[in-house]
Amino acid sequence: MDLFFHDTIDIKNPAFVFSDEESRHLSKVLRKQPGDLVAVTDGKGLEVHIQIQNISSRKTNGHLVETIVHPAPKHQTHIAIAPTKNIVRLEWFLEKATEIGIHRITPLLCQHSERKVIKSDRLTKILQAALKQSQQFHLPQLDDLISFETFVAQQKKGYIAHCNTGEKFDLADLAPTEQSNCILIGPEGDFSIDEITFAEKNNFQTISLGSQRLRTETAALVACHTLSLIHRNI
Structure with missing residues (x-):
């Protein structure tokens, strides 16, 4: 129908x-x-x-x-992502993440961000179109653009994906079972060292999304899909 x-x-x-x-x-x-x-x-x-x-x-x-x-999903995925310089890539992520199943998207303004303005009305229409196409009934929440530090300070805990070296845990192995899971995805230039340190001090655990180096929108979609598969089996 x-x-x-x-x-x-x-x-x-x-x-x-x-x-x-x-x-x-x-x-x-x-x-x-x-x-x-x-x-x-x-x-x-x-x-x-x-x-x-x-x-x-x-x-x-x-x-x-x-x-x-239709009841809300038991487990909710929250992706906080720095908007890409080419807005089409962010729009692609929003469409595909909605099809997979995502609860909330927060655009982040980071130290290395190349895009500092977004048009929320257009992005909302993309979410609505993807919702209809995928025959779903819970529209993802799209937040206003917010600074990285302000957002992280508001959260109790979460996960951060970045390209710097150091100890990391594979998201698929962590199998997070919390009702809501928040994952930070950085801009094309990645998170700064200061941002990574700040996140870790605020109970954000560093994760790996695989051995390949991923684009911002690809990393966000991999995180979204991984959590979807984990939650499906809980």
Whole structure:
């Protein structure tokens, strides 16, 4: 069933009106007809099934026929990542991480960051599109850009991945079972020594994501996928 996104859904009101953009998509692309069912989610775990009553490229409305509540995942992945200089790479990560399953993304401003501004509205639309495509019902939380030190100081503990030498533990071997796991991923120039030291002093454990040297967005996706596999088996 095709899935649409609305950030607010009033389950007490059975009448449902689609936006102009969705109406065009329903009528011109999907070629839906009166009587067809489509699913809508608010990204907070709610799924409703809407039976189309009237449809046109300008206005489409329907009637709510079923409500389903999806519980939040037991284990949640939180990736704090320095936005890449080429924003397309960050957008790629957001899309793929949403498909895999991620709870929260925090953009970090680091000492070696080459990108210091992001357009949250565009990134949110990418998350919403990936949510619909992957048929999921919990939209990842996208935080505002925050400085590395401020963010780390707010956390109780977590993990940090970097390219410097020293003792590291393989994330796959750690098998973290906490309800929420936060992993720090640095910019193209990696975290500075001062940032690594600061994180370790604030209960962030240094981890390895493998022997290869990974791009920022690749490292973030590897971390996300590794945690997804670990949590699937718990």
